[in-house]
Amino acid sequence: MKRISTWLVPALLAVQQLLAWPGLPLLEGESVTAVQVCTVLAVTAVTSVALLWRRSAPMAVLTVVVPALALGMWGLPADATMAISNAEFIALFSVAVWRTQRTAVLTALVLIVWECLAYAVFQPFGPEYPLVVAVIVVFDVTVVALGRARHRWHADRARAAIELAEAEDRRLRAADTERHRLARELHDVTAHHLTSIVVIASAAQRIGGSRPELMAEARDFAARTGRETLAALHRLVALLQLPDQRPDAHGLEELAEGFRRLGQRVTVTGTTALPPGVAEAAYGIAREALTNTLRYAPGAAVAVRLGDGPGGVELTVTDDGPAAADRPPQGQLGSGRGLTGMRERAEALGGSLEAGPRDGGGWRVRAVLPAAGCPGPRRPRAERVIDAAVLLLALFVPASAVLLLITDPELGPGTPPGSRWVPLIALTLIAHAVPLMWRRDRPWIVLAVVVLTTWVWPALVATHVLPEHFGWFALAGLGVEVLAVHAVARYGRDTVLTWLAMVAVLFSTIPAATLMLILEPPEDFAGEPPGALFLFMTVMCGLSMSQPLFAAWLTGFLVRRRRDRARARQDHAVAAATAWALADAAAERARVAAGLHAAVLRDTALVAEAADRGDLDQVLSRARAALDGMRGLLNNLREAPAQADRTPQPTLAALPALAERWRANGRTVTIETTGAGRTLSPDVDLSAYRVVELLLAGDTGPVTVGVDLSGDPLRITVTPMPSDPGGEVAAGLRARLAAVGGSLATTPAGRPEIRLPATPAAAPARPGGGAGQERDGENEEEVTSSQPG
Numbered sequence: 001m002k003r004i005s006t007w008l009v010p011a012l013l014a015v016q017q018l019l020a021w022p023g024l025p026l027l028e029g030e031s032v033t034a035v036q037v038c039t040v041l042a043v044t045a046v047t048s049v050a051l052l053w054r055r056s057a058p059m060a061v062l063t064v065v066v067p068a069l070a071l072g073m074w075g076l077p078a079d080a081t082m083a084i085s086n087a088e089f090i091a092l093f094s095v096a097v098w099r100t101q102r103t104a105v106l107t108a109l110v111l112i113v114w115e116c117l118a119y120a121v122f123q124p125f126g127p128e129y130p131l132v133v134a135v136i137v138v139f140d141v142t143v144v145a146l147g148r149a150r151h152r153w154h155a156d157r158a159r160a161a162i163e164l165a166e167a168e169d170r171r172l173r174a175a176d177t178e179r180h181r182l183a184r185e186l187h188d189v190t191a192h193h194l195t196s197i198v199v200i201a202s203a204a205q206r207i208g209g210s211r212p213e214l215m216a217e218a219r220d221f222a223a224r225t226g227r228e229t230l231a232a233l234h235r236l237v238a239l240l241q242l243p244d245q246r247p248d249a250h251g252l253e254e255l256a257e258g259f260r261r262l263g264q265r266v267t268v269t270g271t272t273a274l275p276p277g278v279a280e281a282a283y284g285i286a287r288e289a290l291t292n293t294l295r296y297a298p299g300a301a302v303a304v305r306l307g308d309g310p311g312g313v314e315l316t317v318t319d320d321g322p323a324a325a326d327r328p329p330q331g332q333l334g335s336g337r338g339l340t341g342m343r344e345r346a347e348a349l350g351g352s353l354e355a356g357p358r359d360g361g362g363w364r365v366r367a368v369l370p371a372a373g374c375p376g377p378r379r380p381r382a383e384r385v386i387d388a389a390v391l392l393l394a395l396f397v398p399a400s401a402v403l404l405l406i407t408d409p410e411l412g413p414g415t416p417p418g419s420r421w422v423p424l425i426a427l428t429l430i431a432h433a434v435p436l437m438w439r440r441d442r443p444w445i446v447l448a449v450v451v452l453t454t455w456v457w458p459a460l461v462a463t464h465v466l467p468e469h470f471g472w473f474a475l476a477g478l479g480v481e482v483l484a485v486h487a488v489a490r491y492g493r494d495t496v497l498t499w500l501a502m503v504a505v506l507f508s509t510i511p512a513a514t515l516m517l518i519l520e521p522p523e524d525f526a527g528e529p530p531g532a533l534f535l536f537m538t539v540m541c542g543l544s545m546s547q548p549l550f551a552a553w554l555t556g557f558l559v560r561r562r563r564d565r566a567r568a569r570q571d572h573a574v575a576a577a578t579a580w581a582l583a584d585a586a587a588e589r590a591r592v593a594a595g596l597h598a599a600v601l602r603d604t605a606l607v608a609e610a611a612d613r614g615d616l617d618q619v620l621s622r623a624r625a626a627l628d629g630m631r632g633l634l635n636n637l638r639e640a641p642a643q644a645d646r647t648p649q650p651t652l653a654a655l656p657a658l659a660e661r662w663r664a665n666g667r668t669v670t671i672e673t674t675g676a677g678r679t680l681s682p683d684v685d686l687s688a689y690r691v692v693e694l695l696l697a698g699d700t701g702p703v704t705v706g707v708d709l710s711g712d713p714l715r716i717t718v719t720p721m722p723s724d725p726g727g728e729v730a731a732g733l734r735a736r737l738a739a740v741g742g743s744l745a746t747t748p749a750g751r752p753e754i755r756l757p758a759t760p761a762a763a764p765a766r767p768g769g770g771a772g773q774e775r776d777g778e779n780e781e782e783v784t785s786s787q788p789g
Contacts (some may be wrong), residue, residue, distance in 0.1 A: 204616060474516065
């Protein structure tokens with residue numbers, strides 16, 4: 001498509017030039033010499049070919065186009081190269097799009113000086129020269145403004161592509177990042193303290209015969225530390241089971257709700273919209289700070305505030321101290337790495353973080369993050385220049401009408417004729433057009449003002465403030481209505497209802513024009529009844545106005561839809577990558593939580609029980625068992641996930657994220673789940689997800705996935721089933737179903753249906769393995785020979 005658009009504009013420009021001159025003069029039989037034809041053909045060829053490189057080398061193209069057009073003026077009739085001369089504006093537009101703002105402005109200034117000199121040399125110098133200079137300045141400045149607006153569009157798309165790449169990178173690193181974070185957390189919370197119990201208990205056993213008091217101290221230490229470690233582990237497991245939210249400012253409330261369920265009294269105030277990178281950092285810092293309050297001040301009142309500050313976005317998390325009297329001392333169950341992680345998040349964006357005790361008790365964390373969207377030094381924007389150009393365009397016809405009023409002796413009395421009505425007419429026309437300056441921000445209000453000011457002319461004529469024959473100057477301002485309708489279609493809210501702007505203008509313009517016709521009927525309608533005049537004017541005004549109004553609305557609507565779709569595709573892709581990253585991190589946390597239950601929690605609880613009984617041997621045995629389980633879990637987390645069973649495996653809960661990834665690529669995927677929330681065994685949960693993933697990958701068209709979890713077996717349908725000419729999908733499906741004893745059957749309606757046993761025999765669990773491990777098994781006989789499609 002890009003290659004087509006590169007040569008399409010020069011081709012159309014060349015065809016237009018050759019049709020206009022020499023084509024039209026030759027058809028009309030005018031005298032055209034061979035030299036003139038060759039000159040036009042040479043200028044058209046050089047200019048059109050040069051425009052093919054307008055994107056890669058716009059300055060070079062401009063330096064070729066301008067001299068070529070200047071040389072084409074020699075020996076040719078006036079305006080002979082009018083069509084191809086538009087190449088100069090196209091080249092200037094390309095400079096503004098693909099080069100810096102400084103280069104574009106300087107180029108426009110040089111071009112304005114050149115065009116003014118060229119007009120003075122090649123055209124008769126007369127009193128209209130100042131107006132010509134003004135038109136040249138307006139046109140060139142408008143072209144540069146349009147180019148800079150397009151430049152910003154390309155820059156926004158480039159930034160969006162970078163955001164998508166960063167989101168994909170976060171998705172790929174999500175499991176590893178969460179794995180390493182959890183390893184640090186586990187080491188800080190438990191490993192050191194379990195080791196201390198083992199060391200102190202062993203020392204007490206060795207020298208307990210000579211120093212009996214050490215036995216009692218060792219038992220007290222084991223009981224106290226075991227209970228603290230167990231409580232910290234339970235809090236950690238609870239945190240691991242919190243639902244993950246999208247990392248943005250709006251997710252802070254959901255994050256706070258999760259901590260409220262754990263007993264913290266959390267309030268969130270001042271949330272605001274943030275750029276993605278800043279939102280993710282703020283979310284991560286808030287989560288870490290709330291985790292610290294749960295660890296060091298359980299039950300405390302915590303306040304989270306996010307808002308704008310003098311240095312950027314400010315996030316503060318404060319607590320008023322522990323609600324219970326037995327708050328663990330700061331640092332007793334942690335190494336301070338949480339603060340380091342928060343500080344690293346802030347400094348990675350060029351921000352800062354402070355943390356420390358508050359006056360009067362409690363703890364305070366304050367992060368200052370530079371928001372990428374913070375307003376910098378204000379300078380004229382390209383849009384404002386474009387708005388001014390649109391206003392001048394809307395005033396061009398009225399200004400010409402006023403000039404005609406001043407100079408034409410037939411329009412009215414006075415010296416010059418009609419001049420006494422000029423201020424009122426000019427003021428009315430300006431008031432009608434000036435609202436267009438705000439058409440981007442308030443398009444519906446601008447339309448309403450334009451519609452209302454349409455009735456100023458009939459009111460002035462009906463009250464005899466303005467002579468009847470001057471009322472027809474209202475026709476000079478009808479272009480304002482067209483531009484207002486375009487603005488509503490392009491910028492107005494409620495896209496579906498923007499067509500009402502056309503109806504509003506028609507229902508306003510037709511009665512106003514009809515009233516003007518009745519007040520001052522033309523000579524051809526003298527003596528006609530008002531009803532006939534009204535009917536004629538309604539039909540004529542409706543036919544003449546509906547076409548430009550519809551064209552303006554359709555143009556704005558199509559441009560808006562194109563840009564909205566581009567932004568929506570980008571947003572969906574980023575959202576899908578982010579959701580996938582959250583799903584990977586959540587799967588890793590679920591695996592760690594299962595490993596803690598299987599390998600650490602039970603033995604840690606028995607440490608405190610044995611210490612309370614005074615059984616130091618059992619204390620030492622259980623502490624070593626818990627420590628071994630913890631070390632195994634830590635080793636599993638720290639090592640690179642070279643094996644498939646160390647990678648967090650998705651479950652049916654990740655189906656929405658899978659569908660979102662397909663939608664981001666333009667495919668329509670619908671997920672319909674019945675009986676959601678049912679707990680399944682890890683093997684079945686994973687296999688069900690893999691079955692859906694396999695079937696979706698077998699095709700690219702619209703698809704609906706039905707998952708029925710309400711019975712046993714659970715049932716999965718994919719409509720339509722993917723085509724499978726090579727049999728790869730069927731082979732993968734048979735292997736997947738055989739692993740859990742599933743089958744592929746046919747419903748009474750004749751649709752293929754995958755059935756998985758909801759309660760299969762559980763495979764032996766490995767310590768630290770948890771959810772997300774696949775079973776290896778062979779049970780091919782339960783799978784039918786039916787193939788998808």
